[in-house]
Amino acid sequence: MLIDIPDKRKARIVIIGGGFGGIHLAKKISDKNIQVIILDRNNYHTFQPLLYQVATSALEAESIAYPIRKIFHRNRNVFFRLGEVKEVVPSEKKVLIDNDHLFYDYLVIATGAKTNYFGIEGLTISSMPMKSINEALDLRTMILQNFEKILMISNERKKQGYMNFVIAGGGPTGVELAGALGEMKQNLFPKDYPELDLSKMNIFLVHSGDRLLQMFSPASSERAKRYLENLGVTMVLNTRVLDIQGDYVQTSTGKDLIARTLIWTAGVTGNPVSGIEQCVNKSGRIKVDEFNRVTGLENIFAIGDVSCMESELYPGGHPQVATVAIQQGERLAKNLMRLLNRKPLKPFRYFNKGSMATIGKNKAVIELAGLKAGGSVAWLIWVFVHLMSLVGFRNKAITLFNWIRYYFSSDHGLRLIITPFNLLEEKRKRRKELEKT
Amino acid sequence: MLIDIPDKRKARIVIIGGGFGGIHLAKKISDKNIQVIILDRNNYHTFQPLLYQVATSALEAESIAYPIRKIFHRNRNVFFRLGEVKEVVPSEKKVLIDNDHLFYDYLVIATGAKTNYFGIEGLTISSMPMKSINEALDLRTMILQNFEKILMISNERKKQGYMNFVIAGGGPTGVELAGALGEMKQNLFPKDYPELDLSKMNIFLVHSGDRLLQMFSPASSERAKRYLENLGVTMVLNTRVLDIQGDYVQTSTGKDLIARTLIWTAGVTGNPVSGIEQCVNKSGRIKVDEFNRVTGLENIFAIGDVSCMESELYPGGHPQVATVAIQQGERLAKNLMRLLNRKPLKPFRYFNKGSMATIGKNKAVIELAGLKAGGSVAWLIWVFVHLMSLVGFRNKAITLFNWIRYYFSSDHGLRLIITPFNLLEEKRKRRKELEKT
Numbered sequence: 001m002l003i004d005i006p007d008k009r010k011a012r013i014v015i016i017g018g019g020f021g022g023i024h025l026a027k028k029i030s031d032k033n034i035q036v037i038i039l040d041r042n043n044y045h046t047f048q049p050l051l052y053q054v055a056t057s058a059l060e061a062e063s064i065a066y067p068i069r070k071i072f073h074r075n076r077n078v079f080f081r082l083g084e085v086k087e088v089v090p091s092e093k094k095v096l097i098d099n100d101h102l103f104y105d106y107l108v109i110a111t112g113a114k115t116n117y118f119g120i121e122g123l124t125i126s127s128m129p130m131k132s133i134n135e136a137l138d139l140r141t142m143i144l145q146n147f148e149k150i151l152m153i154s155n156e157r158k159k160q161g162y163m164n165f166v167i168a169g170g171g172p173t174g175v176e177l178a179g180a181l182g183e184m185k186q187n188l189f190p191k192d193y194p195e196l197d198l199s200k201m202n203i204f205l206v207h208s209g210d211r212l213l214q215m216f217s218p219a220s221s222e223r224a225k226r227y228l229e230n231l232g233v234t235m236v237l238n239t240r241v242l243d244i245q246g247d248y249v250q251t252s253t254g255k256d257l258i259a260r261t262l263i264w265t266a267g268v269t270g271n272p273v274s275g276i277e278q279c280v281n282k283s284g285r286i287k288v289d290e291f292n293r294v295t296g297l298e299n300i301f302a303i304g305d306v307s308c309m310e311s312e313l314y315p316g317g318h319p320q321v322a323t324v325a326i327q328q329g330e331r332l333a334k335n336l337m338r339l340l341n342r343k344p345l346k347p348f349r350y351f352n353k354g355s356m357a358t359i360g361k362n363k364a365v366i367e368l369a370g371l372k373a374g375g376s377v378a379w380l381i382w383v384f385v386h387l388m389s390l391v392g393f394r395n396k397a398i399t400l401f402n403w404i405r406y407y408f409s410s411d412h413g414l415r416l417i418i419t420p421f422n423l424l425e426e427k428r429k430r431r432k433e434l435e436k437t
Numbered sequence: 438m439l440i441d442i443p444d445k446r447k448a449r450i451v452i453i454g455g456g457f458g459g460i461h462l463a464k465k466i467s468d469k470n471i472q473v474i475i476l477d478r479n480n481y482h483t484f485q486p487l488l489y490q491v492a493t494s495a496l497e498a499e500s501i502a503y504p505i506r507k508i509f510h511r512n513r514n515v516f517f518r519l520g521e522v523k524e525v526v527p528s529e530k531k532v533l534i535d536n537d538h539l540f541y542d543y544l545v546i547a548t549g550a551k552t553n554y555f556g557i558e559g560l561t562i563s564s565m566p567m568k569s570i571n572e573a574l575d576l577r578t579m580i581l582q583n584f585e586k587i588l589m590i591s592n593e594r595k596k597q598g599y600m601n602f603v604i605a606g607g608g609p610t611g612v613e614l615a616g617a618l619g620e621m622k623q624n625l626f627p628k629d630y631p632e633l634d635l636s637k638m639n640i641f642l643v644h645s646g647d648r649l650l651q652m653f654s655p656a657s658s659e660r661a662k663r664y665l666e667n668l669g670v671t672m673v674l675n676t677r678v679l680d681i682q683g684d685y686v687q688t689s690t691g692k693d694l695i696a697r698t699l700i701w702t703a704g705v706t707g708n709p710v711s712g713i714e715q716c717v718n719k720s721g722r723i724k725v726d727e728f729n730r731v732t733g734l735e736n737i738f739a740i741g742d743v744s745c746m747e748s749e750l751y752p753g754g755h756p757q758v759a760t761v762a763i764q765q766g767e768r769l770a771k772n773l774m775r776l777l778n779r780k781p782l783k784p785f786r787y788f789n790k791g792s793m794a795t796i797g798k799n800k801a802v803i804e805l806a807g808l809k810a811g812g813s814v815a816w817l818i819w820v821f822v823h824l825m826s827l828v829g830f831r832n833k834a835i836t837l838f839n840w841i842r843y844y845f846s847s848d849h850g851l852r853l854i855i856t857p858f859n860l861l862e863e864k865r866k867r868r869k870e871l872e873k874t
Binding site: 006043061100134145152195397405415416417 | 442443479480497498499504506513518520537570571574581582585588589628629630631632831834835839842853
């Protein structure tokens with residue numbers, strides 16, 4: 001039993017993961033007699049949609065992360081514990097965390113998704129993922145370090161390797177990151193590196209499909225492509241990145257790209273906990289029924305990216321996006337209440353609010369309900385929606401300040417190399433080991 | 438020769454270190470025909486006086502750091518290179534940096550001071566220094582992690598070790614940090630850790646002298662002591678910290694303190710470059726004449742914390758504070774101009790503007806010229822002076838916003854554990870190796 005948690009009252013609900021799903025679930029559990037325990041390996045909630053702005057030093061990490069304890073200051077029935085969940089033992093209603101354990105009445109697995117390197121060692125060690133605050137900061141370090149390194153190298157071929165960036169994946173993450181890098185190339189680097197010929201800097205956006213943002217309409221994909229081209233991004237469509245060795249990025253067309261930096265947004269897989277392997281499908285997601293109950297298990301639920309609820313509309317499960325996680329969290333909160341009050345559960349229905357992606361400073365594509373829009377209008381809507389979604393007044397205010405400032409000055413306020421570069425190596429080694437296990 | 442630096446014109450001045458001294462020197466070199474090259478291991482300038490606020494998560498790192506390239510956007514004769522200076526070769530007017538080298542006409546060593554562990558292995562490995570952004574972030578991680586850990590431990594004795602903090606050194610850094618920790622204990626931790634009995638948390642400020650802030654008057658020292666006591670800090674005077682083993686902090690009085698966290702502000706030493714050992718005194722500072730010329734060397738200067746200019750008023754050299762570095766940098770800029778125009782140099786005279794230290798939210802002690810003040814008045818002056826000294830409008834604005842917000846809400850906006858804790862171990866190992874060499 002974890003120390004310092006008072007005895008439960010009506011029931012104890014343990015939530016693994018403080019992402020969108022877990023947080024919204026906990027917030028909605030109204031009954032003060034129900035004890036909620038959130039477990040996470042970080043002490044903060046991350047607003048993942050803006051990670052690319054941390055990576056491109058448009059925002060500091062603190063603006064898009066929020067301490068989980070602070071979110072629940074006023075909820076005395078909600079507890080938080082920082083730690084790594086080792087295993088779930090359904091037969092004993094037990095969760096193993098660090099060197100301790102914890103009993104639950106109801107368990108909710110909301111552990112999200114993780115980067116999928118498809119077991120390719122080159123990708124695992126040398127590509128840069130962007131799923132967490134730390135990975136975003138490492139990517140920032142990498143981008144800025146590259147340019148500092150170029151100034152210390154004479155070999156033209158080597159220089160090119162540092163000057164080129166390959167982004168794998170033409171989804172929102174890849175597109176938004178490509179746009180931000182394109183703006184750095186246009187607005188920031190010329191000021192920071194007047195000695196460099198930046199026309200030699202290439203940003204390759206490699207995408208396996210024949211158009212970007214495939215969840216959008218072809219028209220929006222076209223728009224995004226045009227916006228990116230104006231920012232100097234080179235689209236490489238119908239192509240998959242296979243591996244990276246040194247400063248060669250190998251692709252499925254046999255045409256290699258010269259680049260030391262490969263940003264990997266081309267694969268995610270569910271991030272399930274061990275102990276329930278029998279319920280995990282081949283894409284690493286936990287099979288759940290229409291009430292988010294894990295198939296074949298008692299009192300265990302899974303929500304968000306890590307869950308897979310097959311339905312007519314979504315035969316392969318819902319898209320792994322924040323809105324699904326939030327809606328499932330809120331639905332499950334109500335259902336848990338009904339469960340405790342012996343009422344029948346209500347099935348989850350996803351209300352797709354649509355999608356949006358921003359490209360650079362004042363361009364975006366959005367498709368909300370019927371509305372399709374692009375350009376500055378779409379961008380303003382994007383800004384508004386994201387500001388409103390940020391947790392906490394401080395983060396809203398500082399983010400708005402940074403964006404307004406950037407809009408008028410085109411100048412990133414930050415761009416500090418915070419991760420000591422030599423530590424990146426060690427982190428990667430660790431990543432390799434983690435992947436093995 | 439470093440790549441991508443155009444041929445020098447009138448002369449090339451190489452500055453090692455982008456601290457207060459180096460930056461102010463470079464800013465004041467007016468002659469556009471003189472090439473200035475700044476070398477630093479970080480790509481940013483650090484406003485060290487506010488590091489303790491980053492460590493106590495009152496400010497984010499980005500608010501007190503500023504990209505060096507950005508400072509000199511408009512000075513096309515100023516160049517920056519990121520790298521570790523390996524050695525200086527006076528006989529060849531050469532600086533070895535990373536795997537490259539660079540020739541100078543005039544060299545300015547502005548490498549500042551570093552933490553002095555006095556060769557004690559326990560301190561080197563286990564104490565937390567606070568001289569850099571990274572060290573401040575590591576300290577933040579340590580402080581927050583301790584409290585998360587306590588909640589996972591049953592052994593009361595072990596708990597106490599994580600709950601206690603020992604700060605070694607009763608100078609401004611130690612006093613300001615103790616005050617900030619005291620406020621976290623009063624305002625932040627009760628909200629974040631309602632399950633903990635915080636009356637058991639102890640903050641020990643261990644100081645070798647018989648009063649804090651010895652550069653201040655006894656009256657101000659008394660004030661500081663009183664302010665700290667009100668914040669629940671325990672003063673341990675006339676005592677030196679000898680070592681830390683596990684959660685035992687050993688002191689010179691033989692009375693051990695139980696604490697896992699020892700924050701080490703009790704010793705600094707000059708941080709000279711290798712190659713000029715013969716000019717370094719026993720406190721690690723480079724001996725310079727009244728013009729900051731390194732004794733016995735041609736065309737090499739040293740300014741700021743790393744330099745030691747002995748004079749009647751300052752027989753042991755000037756205090757190692759920002760104002761000295763700034764004034765020496767500005768003086769040297771003028772003298773270098775005079776040198777190039779074959780005019781006689783003017784000796785450096787330190788104008789002591791006085792000292793100030795803040796204790797918590799709205800208390801401070803200041804001694805400026807004749808004026809001695811304490812309380813809120815002093816605190817407001819402190820706030821004003823530090824805001825004005827911060828580089829850049831963005832940093833001023835966001836810092837002011839955070840301070841106002843904190844003043845009224847007593848709530849730290851941040852407190853994210855950003856440094857992955859397991860990396861601290863590796864960093865320490867590295868520190869041990871560095872100390873050896």
